[in-house]
Amino acid sequence: GLSNPFRGLLKLGSLERRGAMGIWKEFFCELSPLELRLLLDHEDRICVESYSLLRCESLALTHSDGRFELVFLGKKLFLRAPSRDEYSDVPGNSLDWAPAHEPELDAIKEAVLYVDIDKTWVPFIFSLSLETLKCFKVRNKDKILSNSYGIETIQDIVPDTSLGGPAFFKVITSKAVLKLQAENAEEAASWRELLREVLMSYLESAEEALTLGGSLDGHSQVVLKNTVKENSFLLQYLVAIPTEKGLDSQSFICAGCSRQIGFSFAKPKLCAFSGLYYCDSCHQDDETVIPSRLIHNWDLTKRGVCRQALKFLTQIRNQPLIDLKLVNESLYEHVEGMGRILRSREQLKLLGDYLILCRSGALKELSKRLDHRHYLLECPHKYSVTDLRQIADGVFETFLQALLQFASHHVYTCDLCTQRGFICQICNSSDIIFPFEFDTTTR
Numbered sequence: 001g002l003s004n005p006f007r008g009l010l011k012l013g014s015l016e017r018r019g020a021m022g023i024w025k026e027f028f029c030e031l032s033p034l035e036l037r038l039l040l041d042h043e044d045r046i047c048v049e050s051y052s053l054l055r056c057e058s059l060a061l062t063h064s065d066g067r068f069e070l071v072f073l074g075k076k077l078f079l080r081a082p083s084r085d086e087y088s089d090v091p092g093n094s095l096d097w098a099p100a101h102e103p104e105l106d107a108i109k110e111a112v113l114y115v116d117i118d119k120t121w122v123p124f125i126f127s128l129s130l131e132t133l134k135c136f137k138v139r140n141k142d143k144i145l146s147n148s149y150g151i152e153t154i155q156d157i158v159p160d161t162s163l164g165g166p167a168f169f170k171v172i173t174s175k176a177v178l179k180l181q182a183e184n185a186e187e188a189a190s191w192r193e194l195l196r197e198v199l200m201s202y203l204e205s206a207e208e209a210l211t212l213g214g215s216l217d218g219h220s221q222v223v224l225k226n227t228v229k230e231n232s233f234l235l236q237y238l239v240a241i242p243t244e245k246g247l248d249s250q251s252f253i254c255a256g257c258s259r260q261i262g263f264s265f266a267k268p269k270l271c272a273f274s275g276l277y278y279c280d281s282c283h284q285d286d287e288t289v290i291p292s293r294l295i296h297n298w299d300l301t302k303r304g305v306c307r308q309a310l311k312f313l314t315q316i317r318n319q320p321l322i323d324l325k326l327v328n329e330s331l332y333e334h335v336e337g338m339g340r341i342l343r344s345r346e347q348l349k350l351l352g353d354y355l356i357l358c359r360s361g362a363l364k365e366l367s368k369r370l371d372h373r374h375y376l377l378e379c380p381h382k383y384s385v386t387d388l389r390q391i392a393d394g395v396f397e398t399f400l401q402a403l404l405q406f407a408s409h410h411v412y413t414c415d416l417c418t419q420r421g422f423i424c425q426i427c428n429s430s431d432i433i434f435p436f437e438f439d440t441t442t443r
């Protein structure tokens with residue numbers, strides 16, 4: 001039989017094309033799933049030009065009067081629909097949503113989304129895993145990674161119908177605001193829901209890591225999160241030595257700024273704090289003691305860390321987030337110095353109990369010397385990053401000794417405090433004894 005010339009056509013209609021001199025000329029136009037054809041005369045179907053949609057690089061509305069432009073292999077085509085209704089369904093039809101590639105191995109969801117790049121909707125394949133939202137460009141049938149957003153950098157996911165309808169939404173990360181278009185409203189809703197779930201499960205696991213390190217109450221956690229903000233994902237590395245997963249697991253992208261690293265790009269630098277690789281502007285070889293390595297391996301070496309980790313460690317340096325009894329109690333036994341530190345801190349706590357009750361104002365004096373470390377009077381196992389650094393530098397014990405000396409001198413010479421001493425229950429000697437005298441007293 002006769003072949004149907006209209007088979008497979010999505011749309012027929014007229015369009016005006018702007019010529020070299022800026023003059024608009026009318027063409028008859030056929031849109032098939034693969035091709036856009038401009039015809040001079042639709043009776044005879046004389047085809048003037050045809051453009052393969054596979055080669056269409058971008059499509060943009062340039063004017064509210066129905067003008068739009070298409071780019072094919074770098075060549076721009078300026079078109080105008082005769083009425084607003086006409087042009088408005090051209091974009092929807094010509095967007096290609098077919099996923100022509102195998103999804104990533106760790107993908108929870110992978111599909112084509114169009115991204116608004118300078119008011120042009122450009123197709124990318126988005127792949128969501130439990131750790132990252134990756135964004136690929138398709139070139140010559142290959143998926144090329146063009147951007148990667150760590151889940152921890154995602155701040156919000158919001159629908160945005162103002163971009164064009166219910167299929168549009170925004171993902172707000174610490175680096176950028178992604179304006180996205182899904183194939184339809186259901187797809188957009190499913191993306192938003194999945195992104196939210198992944199973000200929630202990520203935050204929950206980060207919270208668990210945090211509780212392990214410091215057993216903080218809810219209020220302290222909120223305060224802490226506000227202090228460290230976008231760096232809060234680094235909390236998990238505070239008490240756990242990171243496992244280095246290798247540059248390929250990061251898809252050769254800097255964990256800080258998403259620049260490509262490795263091969264002929266910037267030399268990748270390993271951050272000893274996070275175990276992630278960074279480019280040379282995100283990692284400038286700043287060196288510091290790594291808390292997790294000190295805690296678990298008694299490794300006091302200063303190692304290179306990325307800028308973000310250094311900033312994070314500075315933000316939390318004075319907070320007693322690390323509970324050594326919870327994280328690695330055996331350090332007290334294995335390291336002589338740590339055993340001595342524990343003993344001094346237990347003494348200091350007992351001395352503190354005297355000074356807290358003394359009405360002479362000695363506590364105020366002690367507070368000045370504590371240098372904001374009031375937790376030293378509350379719990380002998382809590383450490384801040386500053387404490388660990390001072391331990392590595394060998395000055396923490398001296399600091400404790402000075403505090404002990406001040407506090408015990410007060411108790412021995414204070415009329416109020418000596419009244420709260422004890423008489424030995426065994427020999428009833430007239431000497432007053434105190435519970436912090438570890439060398440001469442036992443309970």
Ligand SMILES: [Zn+2]
Pocket residue numbers: 254255256257258259278279280281282283
């Ligand atoms: Zn970087």
Ligand SMILES: [Zn+2]
Pocket residue numbers: 354355358359360362410411414415416417418
């Ligand atoms: Zn006193």
Ligand SMILES: [Zn+2]
Pocket residue numbers: 424425426427428429
């Ligand atoms: Zn006695």
